[in-house]
Amino acid sequence: MEIRRYRRSDCKELTELFYNTVHTVNARDYTKEQLNVWATVQVDLEKWNQSLQEHFTVVAVNNETLVGFGDIDKTGYLDRLFVHADYQRKGVATAICNRLEQAVQGRIVTDVSITARPFFEKRGYRIIQEQKVERQGIFLTNFKMEKIR
Numbered sequence: 001m002e003i004r005r006y007r008r009s010d011c012k013e014l015t016e017l018f019y020n021t022v023h024t025v026n027a028r029d030y031t032k033e034q035l036n037v038w039a040t041v042q043v044d045l046e047k048w049n050q051s052l053q054e055h056f057t058v059v060a061v062n063n064e065t066l067v068g069f070g071d072i073d074k075t076g077y078l079d080r081l082f083v084h085a086d087y088q089r090k091g092v093a094t095a096i097c098n099r100l101e102q103a104v105q106g107r108i109v110t111d112v113s114i115t116a117r118p119f120f121e122k123r124g125y126r127i128i129q130e131q132k133v134e135r136q137g138i139f140l141t142n143f144k145m146e147k148i149r
Helices: 008-028 032-038 045-054 092-102 117-122
Strands: 002-005 056-062 065-072 077-083 108-113 126-135 138-147
Touching (some): 008 065, 008 077, 056 092, 065 092, 117 138
Antiparallel strands (some): 056 065
């Protein structure tokens, strides 16, 4: 598996991976209604690309297949970390997160799904607060977490 920097040409594939991961991996912790407002069918590829280019973004590639991605901004906000459903629990998220954490100094903050909470806790992140996030009138639970190094 290779971890490399994001390229503009990755954008469409990343948004598809995001959608599919949310709708499969996160389905055990969220309702269909919540999943539909979290990861919608329609995405603004230009907006995604701009965000991914502004952040330090890496992708995991296995045999030319994009299997995960993550990004962090200059302030230490870890924005996204998603791994393809078929590559869960194989070290992909760990490899991506290791690279992201190395890219910044000091405290890292992230908003974590119910599903991802155990992964981040094992990495030494602690919960700052439980949150109810509203999307199109639907509320989703997640956790603001931090890692102080």
